[in-house]
Amino acid sequence: MGSNALINKHIDLKNKKILIYTGNSFGLNARRIMPSRPKTADGILRYAKYNIVGLVDSTCSEKNVSQVLPDLNPPNSPCDLKQAGKKIPIFKTIKDAKEKTSANVLIIGIAPKGGKMPKNFIDDLVWALENNFDLVSGMHTPLSLYPKIFKAAKQNSRKIWETRISPTELPIASCQAYKIKKPIVLTIGTDAAVGKLTTTYKLAKMANKKYNTCIIPTGQTSIMIEGWGISVDKCEGDFMAGAVEKMILEKEKEENPDIYFIEGQGSLSHPAFSTTAIALIHGACPTHLVLVHRPLRKRITGCLLLPVPDIKKVIELAEKTVIPSFLNTKVVAISLNTSGMTDQEAKKIIDEIKNKTGLPTTDQIRFPKDWTNLFMGTLEHANIRT
Template identity: 30%
Template sequence: MIPGPFLLYLGHSDDDVGIKTSRGLAAFRRDDCLGEWRHDDCPLTLGLPRMDAAAARAAGARTLVLGIANAGGRLGEALVQDALQAIAQGMNVAAGLHQRLRDDPRLVSAAAAAGVELFDVRDPRADIPVGNGKRRAGNRLLTVGTDCSVGKMYATLALRDALQRRGVVADFRATGQTGILIAGDGVPLDAVVADFISGAIETLAPARGDDGWDLIEGQGSLFHPSFAGVSTGLLHGAQPAALVLCHDPSRTHMRGLPHYDLPDLAECLAANIQVARLTSPYVRAVGVALNTVKLDEDAARRLCAATGDALGLPCTDPYRFGSDPIADWLLQCYAPSTPATTASA
């Protein structure tokens, strides 16, 4: 486990979505976060006290979390320099980038000299099997999206909380670096070798014999040309009984790709159902989660109502309005006496 409390890194970022790992920790493990480290050219904030490595160390921080993401997940020179400062202060460093901290000799030798640790959260375990697609027992729900970074992790965690409040056993299954940092466990799916994508998810959410739910964090989108392979393998490995579609209505094009429009929500849901049916013939959608952070509350509520009506599903902004409508509908669809995935095939 990665020792807290954490100093969350924003660095020089001006990309609201790029800091999603830091933001996720601030949202779901706020008690473990002492402060945020941002440079003068960073216009973003998580609402935490601003401090650099020295101040954070003095306040008791034990790990700098490099919670920023860029396409390709590479370490930049600025990141390395700031990480070296934190190490010099006696702090561990954690990151979820594709490029590993341990592959930078400067970080490795500095960490060894300071007696601190480097945590590469995006390291999949070595013994992941090839997926087998065998039908397995248990209730599983997967969040899917119109695009990357539209709130799938938030929706999954909010739904977990709503189910737990209802006395239902619900486990969050993390598939990305932020989720893994929040849960303390999971599979960094986008770093798994391509042949093992579905097998990794079969391992992450194995058969379960109770009435509880595995809530699996989705990744990417079937409509994102860079990452749809990951989303496809995730759908097949998850064997979901239920899907929740996640969407950011403020997005004007696919993330990072100005030349790609977002899919229509109904088309996106239909495509996900079609792909999921290969391993889970009775899969159904149970809700829509919108990220309405850029709308005022009235507009957000109207959009949720209209979207829900159009798709015939409960629709909410889980982070803003909670997940009750989706949790209630899920439990109505899958009452404990009729387990979702053990229906006759």
């Protein structure tokens, strides 16, 4: 590796000037083709507490990120963070962004299928390393395995933080989180990429007004936001649930929060990502499940053979998957992602699902006031294990 290379080194982002790099995926036109690809950028822009000075996208016609993500604008911003309402500019090249912002960290802000980085990113990342940028990546394939990137990092003594590399020492889960006698809220989905991270952060933000909360980061985006965590889908199978359990137990000892919010991954209904979803349920021993659903999604992402299952069947399957079974854990609310629908269409589907399931249901981005009252009332009156 060489003495000058700082590969897979954690980067404290609090006092940095951050650029988010999305290639050609961030703009509204690109989202019509691949709506979930820039979800890492979206999550960071909404919930990160560090200083984001720009976004780089070569084909985006919009001039600032709020033109793509209007919920970042006041007075209805869900963020209340540094980015809320801020006119974060969009640049065509990293070079142009560097000249105008003096940024020093570049975060790869896409979540491509299989977590594989596009090859056309390589030259841009090499340029960044040669021009005093450190890199943050959530790709499944470590950046250091690309010879040109590794060489540039070594020659320029730059750091690369690979957020998807898991710890080498992880325990095997044994339902130890059951011993924590307080709410452990896990988000689950009817499919992958439906909004589980967004739901997790919205829940934590609302609960934090009254309680001391802790978010458990289980994927690359939340790890970048929080500055710590374990990407569960990168762990070996026997240790996935143990990784979740380990994080909860460590935070219980270090911080003793009132409520845990566990970021869900994948879906029990997805042929590729169900293993991660099961590991989260078994490792967290949740007291509450919140189901996230995108009504316009009719087929499982990446597998058109499979329809998105009936929402009541998903609820039944999730509740039966929780162990120990005597926890009697229930889905307590439904969070809808109604993007692509009009307000009238969204209200109609919210009422339909609410009537069908009997559960508090809303879209937390579109109708945040409804969600606050519905979910917090459910949480406060639920039976917590004793």
